[in-house]
Amino acid sequence: MPEPMLSLQKVNSGYGKFHILFDIDLEVPKGKITVVVGPNGAGKTTLLNTIFGLATIHSGKVIYKGRDITHVPAYKRAKMGMAYTLQLFNIFSTLTVKENLLLATYDIPEDEAKKRMEEVFQLFPRLKERLFQRAGTLSGGERQMLAIAISMLRKPELMLLDEPTAGLAPKLAKEVFEAIRHLGDQGYTIILAEQNAKGALEIGDEAVLIASGRIVARGKAQELLQDKDLSRKYLGLEV
């Protein structure tokens, strides 16, 4: 088996004294979409925070591209090729769309940044029309597009997405999922945490199910989607 992009070994983590995740073992394969599903408050966001260094790791190890990054601060992980679209407050609402995009590329040479922006505009043409609008005045869908665009601009080797379809109309959610699948096909390694388990599992490759801070199931995304027991018990899906 090829070396995974990221692996977690017996990780216990949380926020300060609070212990939220228990004994997490996880391998994220390169070039695949790994979907994290689970009920509200299960610990999906905390898992992504743990991976990016925004949570407190009590014990265990996080290995990224063969390197132990357990104690590497978040901003350095960003420089190591990770990007993260946060669940909440994932854009700078007091800045313009353009300033948001510029911040995402502030550490990248200018021509390269321009090229990447054009690529992003192809996927989300609406952002180009709203460059000088304050990001806080964008519609919900446009905000999510901007948030994903910010991550994409960083051309990450590992991209974390936390509920990118939250609050979107079904049609728009479908578009966003398609965009993510498209990224996956281009070779991005993606970890996607989603409430909308069905939509996420349909486009995912691998999947883990978290409940109460523990991984309770894992496998191919399609298999998890088919598993009636799990679906009913944790995800409220009728298959």
Place this chain on the structure above:
Amino acid sequence: MAAIDIQSTFQALYYASLLSILSVGITLSYMTTKVFNFAHVRFAMVASYVAATIILLLAKAFNIHGDFAWHNMAGMQVRIPLPWWVYAVALISAFIVGGLVAVIQYYLVLRPLQKRGAGSMALMISTLGFDFILIAILFIYMTLPQIRRLTVKTVSLVGRVAFDSLRMDSLDIVISSGSVTIRGAVILAMIFALATIIGLYLLLTRTKLGVMMRSSIENPNLALVLGINVDRVFAITWFIAGAIAGLAGYLFIFATVYLTPVSPTTPSDQIIVSVFAGSIVGGINSVPGSIGGGFLIGLIEKFFVPLLSPVFGPGIVKYDKVFSMLAVALTLLFIPEGLASVNWKRVFRLGGAKGKES
């Protein structure tokens, strides 16, 4: 009206400028750490002591015995007691020292406490604690034999030296024309305030660092995720806040009769309340707001309150802070986000429209 002559107008402008450059620092540090820094004006005091010491040392080293330089310019007499470079060196050191003390507070006190999950109350008390430490250090400093000797030796130069206080106001530049005399510190205060406004505006809107500062303030987690070292950006912000306080400290040397580490008449103890008032009235989350707020509070205390003396008697000026506090109360009641949150365009448009109707 006797209350408004040129001299006292300039005094009021000096005070208002001083408050505005101190308020902006309170606001900058509040925006990053979400804590009201009670030690902020003491940064200025520390900077004063360092700058004053440097002036004394240079005066001693270069044997400057207060041979005052005089210039006649366009009917004005300008008295410059020290070579200009002495002022420059003192100013730069005040700026740097103010910034460094702020950074020390950020890294040694606030950051560790925040990492341990301290709430805003604990952080605020810690700033008081830091203030006490600075006071103690200043006391120790002023009673060091070397410093005592330095101040006594230069007694002829600086006018008068008490055991634990400095008097250097006689070293200020003085511009006089006819019966009007204006102090250099007064003019400098206005220049500093203007430079602070322009400098911060350019920094925040035109530079990468400025955009990083604004983004880290709005959403530290997102900034981190984009690879911005938020800790360092905040530390730089604290440096800037402290350095601007250092400018105020430089002004204290010349404008205050005595510098003392702590006393009811020491600038830092006298004006911290007004500085907080400026920051709140302007809008605690707005840099331009704090500059305007500080200036407004300064004018209220030193310009409008004296105007009331014909009505209430001259004793009213002792209660100038009451009016600042009143301004704070009114602000918090009616526009809690401060003057910066008011849609001024709309206010003026409405005002204009009404004007036309009547």
